Amino acid sequence: MNEIVLAARGISKQYPGALALDHVDFLVCRGQVNVVIGENGAGKSTLMKILAGVERPTAGVLELEGHPIRLASTRDAAALGIAMIHQELNLLPNLNVADNIFMAREETNWGVIRHRSQERAAAELMLRLEQPIDPRTLVGDLPLGQQQVVEIAKAIARDVRVLIMDEPTSALSATEIDVLFRLIRDLKSRGVSIIYISHRLEELLTIGDQVMVLRDGRVVAESPAETVSVSWIVERMTGRAFGASSRSECAAPGRPLMTVESLSMTGPTGRAVLRNLSFQVCAGEIVGFYGLLGAGRTELFECMIGLRHAERGSIVLDGKAIGKLALPERIDAGLVLVPEDRKAAGIVPELSVRENITLANLRSFASGPFLSFAKERRRSEQLVREMNIRAAGLDRPITSLSGGNQQKVVLSRFLLTEPKVLLLDEPTRGVDVGARAEIFDMIRRLAAQGMAVLFASTELKEIRALATRVIVMSLGRMAAEFTAAEATEDALVAASSPVSAPREGGDSVYR
């Protein structure tokens, strides 16, 4: 019998207009990885916020080591040894790593911060996390993956009994995930209980001990991890039977739509970010760009759309050189980029669903100088239907939608411009399984209609499921190119490792 550290009993959470949690019982076992699974909107995040003291439940009690507790704030939770690593990083980019780790509990000497001692402690933590990060580096200067590591360091810097990780791997490369999993096993052996949330199901089965599935705010299933399979989880999450995992068809590619020739770009620090990249993408193709963080995938896409400027090279879209054009002109030419970070670059939070859908195409909704709301509404309604966007109303704020539906709105916006070539940077980050399958289907349909799709991903599963061809990038170079059939996970991982630091192939976390 497992020993229960933290217990949530009969937890309900009522938001205006929505019951987010409905009498949820959740037991956290000591020294185990307790996995919580559910689609976006199933109530995972709400439950975690309650456990971490961010929100208060409408009904129900929390017990720690058998004693009832009340968490009025995250401070209360932290004092009891409950820490949470949020999906969105809570770091201060303007401060250095050590300052971030010791934020609000600085080591002081007569009110003066002991920087040396903090930096030493931070350096030790980095050593434990196997990350060569100087504690004096500004967090804003670190790549996203390493920022995630700092967030983890911040959580384990204090004594934790229960560590909540909300999608900790969404920004990590395969190597960094290996490190994280080693760390989790280390924490487990010290008796720390982990609550783990992720959309990557294989990952959950690799690391998890206990699995609980939430749907619509209710617990629908629980089981020890060793007895469950991916299909078992998906069926319970979605309430649907799990179909065979689909793959994109390798249809005969059409005419070349996008030709990139010896593209090179230098980053702000003077480091070469893109080195002499050349490739061609034809109509009907879905080309996946795989690579570790810092491989240059995002930079490539941002350079193609015109957010950054290449020093050398040409970009030709359907016979038209677009390398010198401004961003709006490239959109007119038929190129769009659906960005990686939905919150920072995708949605406009102050605008409604309708206004977010029509943003890239306002000219076509104008009658004379004025916008026609009726036209906007008609077209938006149509897209909401076609894309199966679940929204309570077109005029509701975009922020009222779940992540997957927000992503569909952003996608709709760009499809309205009738692009010939679609650039997708991490198309399903933070998107639940159901919406992910829908987005995959949509991308395949678009390719079948003659669009050329280029997408970047750090997720092997996504690359393998979606791409008809894979280009692997490493340190700004094209490291390898595979057909869908050749692109095994081992081959991709091996090709993505920088040549200067070879690592044994095939030690991927996915098995």
Next chain:
Amino acid sequence: MRRGKEGILSTAEIGRKPAAATKRSFPITGALLFRLRALIALLVLLAAFSMLSPAFLTTGNLTILVKHVAINAIMAVGMTFVILTAGIDLSVGSIAGLAGMVGGGLIDRGLVLPSFGVVVYFHLWLVILIALLVGALVGVVNGILVARLAVAPFIATLGTMYAARGAALLVSNGATFPNLMGRPELGNTGFPFLGSGSLLHIPVPILLMFLFGVAGAFVATRTPFGRQVYAVGGNERAAELSGVRVKRIQLLVYVISGVCSAVVGLIIAAQLVSAHPATGESFELDAIAAVVLGGTSLMGGRGGIGGTIIGALVIGALADGLVLLGVSEFWQIVIKGIVIVVAVVLDQLQRRVQWQPGKA
């Protein structure tokens, strides 16, 4: 797993329904009233002052009130566009001063061209056009500083605030242009009509306020430009990726603000029939206050022209009513400050209610 669900389920089932019922009815009435709080505040103020002072609710007083409001409101319309893009324009008062001086100088003294030994007088409409262009030009400078050179809006417009005020003083070496009646033989009479004339029994400044308010609201909500202004203020990067020419939008809002300010400068000069270089000092603060009272967020992307007009009316009614009640001028300033702070606090409360995550 191992737990008795029955008992817990039944007790909480009882407690849930009434909670859901009360929560659902709240957003419709309560939240709506809360959102219309600026308008409600205005109505309450009007009602209170009418009861406290018999002189308040008279045509004469209300006309004076709205005429005062008109000046601030026109300026605040331009300011609203700037603030919707998450910018700020501190130079509006100085632009008003400069435009008034340029317009006044051209009427009173004409354009002196020493090298030709002639003085050129322009037709009145041309004078107004030139003054408006001066306002637009300062706006262009603001826009270039903010959009192209990435200077923080506060600093950029602080700089042009000083520069434009200095320029206003330089126009006349600090003197006033005392007579803007114009001369019939020069064809530039009629300027005072802009400040004290009436059309259909409505004073011209009030007509202009309506004109700018309605046009501004239309542009903001009904044109692609307006939508893009909201998008730039809401999420600049998303707007850029969507093909919005962000820099052009940022430039244009400062031009709009500059033109609105120039109009204000001309109205004031016309009302006084003289142009003074100090005109418009600290007007930027009243304009910002009207925008904020009207519910537009200083972070950009949220708010609108309608709110701004109401905000300007609240400030105007407050000032007018307090004078009628004989409240000390110093107390008036204190009260104005408190009202602005309370408005922003309420705005924050509204944000918090709205941002309560609907998603789990």
